[in-house]
Amino acid sequence: MAKSWYPVIDYCSCIECGTCVSFCPHGVYDKDKAPSPVVVSPERCIDHCHGCGNKCPVGAINYVGDDTGWIPPNGEKGETESVPCCCGEAGENDAKVVLIQYLYLDLSTCDRCIGADAVLEEVLLTISPALETAGYHTKLEKVEISSEELAKEYRFLASPTIRVNGQDICESVQENACGCCSEISGTDVTCRTFAYKGQTYEVPPKAMLAEQILKTALGWESSGCGCGDYALPENLKNFFAGKTAKDSYCCGGNCR
Ligand code: SF4
């Protein structure tokens, strides 16, 4: 899947002030070309972030995949909603969309991914009306991380992962052996566990999910953003390599 959100510069309007290049903390722009804005790593742009676009003094930045109604505000904060980049600057209106991302390896046979998906859906059914009443609009995005490329694009560390406005709801990655994903890949694979009130769960409890989503969405708690250096974990490399090998072995790659 191609990256579906990144900035596009209107070079006819751009005055090459370099604001966007210096503002973005994610290395989307090529710093060596500053002050000219050259998008060199679109895959590092944070979905629904309008950080650089909100800073551009001439409204020269738009975003591929933007269906939010956001309008380039010429350096002033716009009236429309946007999800903040977790490392960027969030304005008053920016906190009004709660983007929940569910990233997983397999929803057809993996008990852990299927279980977490079902709990997440149930929790959102319960808390979304309350968030709407408080003026927050929830958006759920599910992504099957089906390749190393996608894992890198989403800076995926462990399956399943739940992020709220770019922040992982878990403070750290804890894993144990996952029979389902080991079976899928034909190799020993670990998947995520969730720690809550002194216990460890393979499927997050409803209370934990509701608590963490509300805390993160309403800004009561930051579990830290996942925007630092990223390296694909060996565990995931083994999963994708094993899955590819198993798929090609079982049918010569011709059965799809
Ligand atoms: S939208 Fe956010 S993450 Fe993307 S390039 Fe601009 S500041 Fe960086």
Ligand code: SF4
């Ligand atoms: S902030 Fe706007 S005008 Fe300045 S370099 Fe970036 S795109 Fe060009």
